[in-house]
Structures are given as structure tokens and as C-alpha cells.
Amino acid sequence: MDNQLNHSQLITDNSQLTTHKMIQLKNIEKVYRTDTIETLALSSINLDIAKGEFLSIMGPSGCGKSTLLNIMGLLDAPSKGDIRISDQKTDHLSDKQLAQFRNKKLGFIFQSYHLINDLQVLDNVELPLLYRDTTAKERRQLATEALAKVGLSNRIKHFPTQLSGGQRQRVAIARAIVGRPEIILADEPTGNLDSAMGNEIMDILINLNRNEGTTIVMVTHDENMAHKTHRLVRLFDGSQVQ
Amino acid sequence: MLKNYFKIAIAVLRRRKFFTFISLFGISLTLTVLMVLTAFIEKLTNPVYPGDKNNRSLYITRLTYTSKKGWINSSGSSFYFLTHYAGSLKTPVKMAIVSSNSSSNAYVNNKKVVIDIRYTNAHLWDVANYQFIEGKPYTIDQINRADRVAVISERTRNEYFGEGATVVGKFIEADNINYRITGVIKNVPELEEVFYANMYLPYTVSKKDYRDKGFQGDYSAVLLAPSEQLLEKMRAEYEQMTARIPLPDKAFDTLHSNADTYFETYSRPFFGKADNNGYVRFIVFISLFVLLFMLLPTVNLVNVNITRIMERSSEIGVRKAFGASSKTLVYQFIIENIILTILGGIIGIILTVIILQVINRSGLIADLDLTVNPIVLLYSLLACLFFGLLSGVYPAWRMSRLNVVTALKAQ
Ligand SMILES: Nc1ncnc2c1ncn2[C@@H]1O[C@H](COP(=O)(O)OP(=O)(O)O)[C@@H](O)[C@H]1O
Ligand SMILES: [Mg+2]
Numbered sequence: 001m002d003n004q005l006n007h008s009q010l011i012t013d014n015s016q017l018t019t020h021k022m023i024q025l026k027n028i029e030k031v032y033r034t035d036t037i038e039t040l041a042l043s044s045i046n047l048d049i050a051k052g053e054f055l056s057i058m059g060p061s062g063c064g065k066s067t068l069l070n071i072m073g074l075l076d077a078p079s080k081g082d083i084r085i086s087d088q089k090t091d092h093l094s095d096k097q098l099a100q101f102r103n104k105k106l107g108f109i110f111q112s113y114h115l116i117n118d119l120q121v122l123d124n125v126e127l128p129l130l131y132r133d134t135t136a137k138e139r140r141q142l143a144t145e146a147l148a149k150v151g152l153s154n155r156i157k158h159f160p161t162q163l164s165g166g167q168r169q170r171v172a173i174a175r176a177i178v179g180r181p182e183i184i185l186a187d188e189p190t191g192n193l194d195s196a197m198g199n200e201i202m203d204i205l206i207n208l209n210r211n212e213g214t215t216i217v218m219v220t221h222d223e224n225m226a227h228k229t230h231r232l233v234r235l236f237d238g239s240q241v242q
Numbered sequence: 243m244l245k246n247y248f249k250i251a252i253a254v255l256r257r258r259k260f261f262t263f264i265s266l267f268g269i270s271l272t273l274t275v276l277m278v279l280t281a282f283i284e285k286l287t288n289p290v291y292p293g294d295k296n297n298r299s300l301y302i303t304r305l306t307y308t309s310k311k312g313w314i315n316s317s318g319s320s321f322y323f324l325t326h327y328a329g330s331l332k333t334p335v336k337m338a339i340v341s342s343n344s345s346s347n348a349y350v351n352n353k354k355v356v357i358d359i360r361y362t363n364a365h366l367w368d369v370a371n372y373q374f375i376e377g378k379p380y381t382i383d384q385i386n387r388a389d390r391v392a393v394i395s396e397r398t399r400n401e402y403f404g405e406g407a408t409v410v411g412k413f414i415e416a417d418n419i420n421y422r423i424t425g426v427i428k429n430v431p432e433l434e435e436v437f438y439a440n441m442y443l444p445y446t447v448s449k450k451d452y453r454d455k456g457f458q459g460d461y462s463a464v465l466l467a468p469s470e471q472l473l474e475k476m477r478a479e480y481e482q483m484t485a486r487i488p489l490p491d492k493a494f495d496t497l498h499s500n501a502d503t504y505f506e507t508y509s510r511p512f513f514g515k516a517d518n519n520g521y522v523r524f525i526v527f528i529s530l531f532v533l534l535f536m537l538l539p540t541v542n543l544v545n546v547n548i549t550r551i552m553e554r555s556s557e558i559g560v561r562k563a564f565g566a567s568s569k570t571l572v573y574q575f576i577i578e579n580i581i582l583t584i585l586g587g588i589i590g591i592i593l594t595v596i597i598l599q600v601i602n603r604s605g606l607i608a609d610l611d612l613t614v615n616p617i618v619l620l621y622s623l624l625a626c627l628f629f630g631l632l633s634g635v636y637p638a639w640r641m642s643r644l645n646v647v648t649a650l651k652a653q
Contacts, residue, residue, distance in 0.1 A: 075562075099562065099565050099568075103565025116557050119253070127564055130250075
């Protein structure tokens with residue numbers, strides 16, 4: 001597993017990355033079963049992601065990128081294999097513990113934003129804090145700060161449908177970072193955006209990684225984006241090829 | 243956290259205006275119908291003016307002959323039958339005897355006044371608790387002398403003499419006969435099948451012969467037991483006595499005359515027969531009705547809720563991804579429902595109060611005073627809560643089983 005790090009394309013000095021492993025995937029396999037067919041979406045995936053690392057995942061459509069990210073984010077369980085996050089085993093966690101774990105440790109960004117259209121921007125961003133012990137005032141404050149980081153301070157009373165795609169994705173980022181998670185999982189965050197907007201989003205993520213040390217795993221179709229990250233993993237037909 | 247659930251729920255309900263409207267409409271309408279209905283039923287089951295002693299009274303209203311061939315002949319009882327047979331019982335302390343209503347027209351200043359007349363004995367005034375605004379009842383002596391005396395209702399006084407007039411000692415004319423007024427009573431609701439009238443007269447002044455020895459006639463009686471505990475004893479005594487009465491008419495095989503509680507006088511004609519007081523059937527019928535009636539908005543709400551969950555599945559996925567546990571979401575959902583049903587309940591109560599007021603004022607049923615009973619209100623709110631839970635639990639359970647990834651994919 002260590003040799004993955006040796007092969008990886010590191011842009012910055014990452015000598016301390018080898019010491020702390022943030023996400024460890026061991027022999028992950030995922031099979032989707034329906035009545036008629038079985039799809040092997042992932043097979044024998046072994047991947048370690050260091051604390052503070054910015055990793056990108058590429059591969060053709062349908063090769064299992066989203067599946068892998070969902071498994072890392074504990075949104076879906078693997079058919080086989082182990083996931084450790086911050087050296088903690090995750091397979092025995094109850095629904096409630098999983099929810100808390102996701103709430104504290106993880107932030108998600110989706111290709112189609114997944115904002116709640118009936119809620120104002122600020123309420124959308126506050127959402128993860130609702131499931132923590134916070135007061136309304138704290139929530140407001142943290143959400144406002146998060147929106148400032150993505151440059152949307154002047155849009156907090158808007159509804160998502162009143163925003164452009166790039167703005168919506170920035171709201172989604174604010175929502176992902178508002179609870180200060182150690183890990184951000186982004187599934188094609190720039191997939192629906194033109195390149196200018198995509199670059200804006202990418203810059204926000206890079207800064208987040210640099211300044212706050214947030215570990216980021218990003219699925220992307222864009223080679224240019226991928227090359228701005230520390231390391232690139234390629235998938236093909238559910239297997240790691242690089 | 244509860245405050246949050248509450249806030250989210252209110253926000254959701256405000257956002258989904260159409261859904262909220264449909265649900266509130268269903269819930270409040272159901273509750274209104276139920277509460278108006280119970281207001282009526284309550285009038286039948288609880289002692290109300292002037293039947294304050296109903297819980298130790300038994301009513302003898304119908305006298306029915308049946309034959310093995312299937313002939314049935316049903317009518318009221320004769321004055322003779324009631325005094326001779328019912329009057330022979332040991333338990334009752336009093337027995338009111340009252341004729342059926344007959345309408346009579348009187349004319350005052352060219353205006354027609356309709357007067358419902360009953361002929362009574364003197365015990366009526368002890369068995370029923372009439373409240374006298376003025377004067378007093380006629381006495382046994384006056385009855386025995388066949389004096390032309392009358393007790394009239396407040397309403398008839400107002401129509402005949404004018405609002406608030408003093409009338410004791412004055413004469414009132416009905417069917418071309420003048421009666422001297424001895425007292426004026428507070429109005430009795432028309433629903434009171436035995437006690438209601440606008441003018442009460444001694445049975446001795448009736449044109450019909452009260453000495454006729456036939457059993458059938460147009461009188462009813464109300465037996466008053468010394469205490470509530472002795473009510474069933476009185477009933478048993480009456481049944482034993484009637485079983486021994488020789489049949490006067492050979493064309494029939496059985497005579498049925500029942501001493502019924504006030505409530506049974508309503509349930510028997512609708513749900514029972516001469517040999518069945520219909521009480522159990524009435525309760526079963528009402529319970530089934532209420533259940534079915536409540537089920538309707540519940541099923542509707544369950545249905546709407548399931549649709550709504552599917553519609554909101556992406557939101558559910560997002561909430562789960564960002565740290566909501568299934569349990570939290572279930573709570574949130576159930577609280578949304580409870581708030582909705584309670585809101586519906588409150589609207590229902592307001593509607594009920596308005597409708598009861600309208601019914602009371604319309605004079606549709608004379609002198610009926612329907613009220614919202616606090617106990618009915620409490621039960622209605624409890625029923626609301628129960629059905630709120632019921633309609634929320636199943637959809638919430640379905641929701642909690644939704645896989646996050648699947649939920650997110652649904653758009
Ligand atoms: N819920 C599911 N049920 C059945 N098959 C699925 C499901 N989700 C994904 N798949 C299949 O698994 C494979 C990987 O899907 P996915 O991870 O979404 O690919 P990618 O994100 O790389 O485009 C695909 O062949 C897809 O059809
Ligand atoms: Mg995908």
C-alpha cells in the first residue's frame with residue numbers, strides 16, 4: 001500500500017502525509033444485486049488516503065467512482081472489505097453512530113448540488129449543524145462565516161433556484177464545510193459547470209485543503225482539475241488501474 | 243431539538259401550501275362532523291332539562307302486540323293500561339303520565355300561534371324538573387275537578403301575550419276553549435319526546451275518554467325509582483308484571499311493553515325492536531361509524547404522506563448525508579404530522595362552535611341548546627393526536643428505511 005504513495009503524483013511536499021492515514025480502504029468490493037443481474041461495481045480496491053491529502057479519482061462513466069466515494073463517505077456499505085477513518089473501524093457502527101460520524105467528520109459535495117430548494121441559502125448551509133448541539137445563534141454565525149469563505153455573503157436570503165450553477169455549488173461547499181469536517185468528499189463538483197465557474201470551485205477547494213488542512217477526495221472527468229491535486233487514482237471497470 | 247423539529251415542521255407546512263390545505267381540510271371537516279354529532283348524542287345520554295332525574299327514570303312509550311303469523315300492532319299505551327298495570331308496581335315513587343302532542347292553532351291579533359298540547363297527570367311535575375318562570379303547576383285537586391287550567395311555555399307566552407308579560411291568572415284560548423294559566427315554564431327542547439310541549443293540561447279535560455279499557459292509546463309514562471340503584475329492580479319488576487298481563491285480543495300472541503331508559507327510547511326505534519332495546523347495536527353502530535369516519539382522513543393522510551416522502555426523498559438523502567439519523571428523521575416527520583393534525587383539530591373546534599351556534603340560533607329544532615362538551619373536546623384532541631401519529635408512523639417508517647444513495651439519486 002505504501003508503494004501507492006510512491007507512485008502518486010505529489011505536487012507539494014507531503015513528508016508528514018505518510019504518518020497519519022485519514023481513510024484506509026482494504027479489499028473493498030461492491031456488488032449490486034437486482035432480481036436478474038449482478039453488477040460488480042468495485043473489486044479489490046486498496047487505497048490509503050493521508051491526512052491533508054487532496055486526491056482525485058478519474059475513470060470512464062460507470063466505472064464505480066461514485067460508488068467508491070459513497071462507500072468512503074459511509075453512505076453505502078461495501079459488500080466486502082474494511083473501511084477505517086482516522087484509524088477507526090466503521091463496520092460496527094449503528095445508524096445513529098454513523099449519522100454522528102458523518103456529521104462530525106465528513107462533508108459532501110455533489111455534482112447536482114442537492115440543495116433543498118424550499119430553504120433559503122442560509123438555512124441550507126445551517127443544515128448539518130441542526131444535527132449537532134448548537135444554538136440558533138451559533139448556527140447563524142457559522143453559516144454566515146462559511147458563506148463568506150465561498151464569497152456568497154450577499155446571497156444568504158436567496159433561494160437556490162435564484163442562483164446560478166456556480167453559485168449553487170458554492171452554497172453546497174459552504175454547507176459541506178460549515179461543520180468543519182476533516183474530510184470533504186466531492187463527486188464531480190464541477191461536472192455541471194463551465195470551465196470558468198469550475199475553476200472558481202476548484203480554487204476554493206485547493207485553498208480549503210491548503211489553509212485548513214482538510215482532506216479532500218474528488219471525483220472528476222477533467223484532467224486539468226485532477227492535475228492540480230496531490231494524487232490521482234484511476235478506476236476502470238471497478239478496479240484500480242493506477 | 244424539539245424547537246428545531248417544530249421550526250422545520252412549520253416551515254415545511256408553509257412551503258407545501260396545497261398539501262397543508264388538503265390535509266387540514268380533511269382533518270378539520272371530520273372532527274367538525276364528529277363533534278357536532280357528539281353534541282347531539284350528548285343531549286340524548288346526559289340528563290338535561292327537564293329530565294334531570296333521567297338516571298333514575300324509566301320510560302314506557304310503546305305498546306306492541308305481535309302474532310306468530312307476523313302481525314305487528316304498535317302504538318302508545320292507554321291511560322287505563324298505565325294506571326292499572328304500571329301503577330301497580332311497588333318500586334316507583336312516582337309515575338308521570340303524559341299524552342302525545344297534539345297541535346292546536348290560536349289566533350292573536352290575526353297572527354297564528356301554533357301550540358303543542360299535552361294532557362298530563364300531576365306527578366309529571368315531580369318526575370320532570372320543570373323550571374317555573376312564573377306561577378306553579380296545577381294540582382291533583384284541580385285535575386280531579388277537571389278544571390280548565392294550563393301550564394304554558396315561555397315561548398307560547400311570548401307569542402300569545404308578548405315578551406315578558408305576567409300571565410298567571412289570565413286566560414289562553416286553544417281549540418275554542420279558554421284555559422286559566424297557573425304557571426309558565428322555561429322552554430323545553432323539541433327533541434324531548436315525552437316532556438316537550440307548549441301547553442300542559444289536566445288529562446281530565448281531554449276530549450278523549452281516559453277511562454277506555456283498551457291497552458293501546460296515546461299516553462306514555464315515566465316511572466321514577468327512589469334511587470339510581472333501584473332502577474334495574476324497577477325494570478325487572480315491570481317485566482315480570484307485563485309477562486302476566488292477560489291478552490285482551492285473541493288475534494295476537496304477545497304483548498310487549500318496555501320500561502326503557504331515556505337513551506333506549508331513542509335507540510330502540512332505530513336499532514332495536516319490541517324485544518330488543520337496541521342499546522348495544524346503537525353503540526356498535528356509532529363506534530363503527532366514528533372509526534370509519536376517522537379512518538378516511540387518516541388513510542388520505544397516509545397516502546399524501548407517502549407521496550410526499552417520495553417527493554422529498556432527495557431532501558431526506560441530503561439530511562442523512564449530513565448527519566440526520568433515521569430516528570431523527572422519523573421524529574421530525576411525526577412531529578410535522580402531529581402539528582398538522584392539531585392545527586386541523588383547532589380549526590375543527592372553531593368550526594364546530596360556529597356550527598352549533600348557527601344550529602342553536604336557527605331555531606331548526608326549537609329550544610335546543612347544543613354545546614361543545616369539554617370531555618368531547620378532550621377526546622377529540624386525543625383522537626387527533628392518535629390519528630396524527632398513525633398517519634405519520636407508517637410513512638416515516640418507510641422513509642427511515644430509504645437508502646441514502648438511492649434517496650439522493652431520486653430527483
Ligand atoms: N443502485 C444501483 N443498483 C444497481 N447498479 C448500480 C447501482 N448504482 C450503481 N450501479 C452500477 O454500478 C456501476 C458503477 O456506478 P457508479 O459508481 O455510479 O459509476 P460512476 O460514478 O463511475 O459513473 C455502474 O455499472 C452502475 O450501473
Ligand atoms: Mg458518478
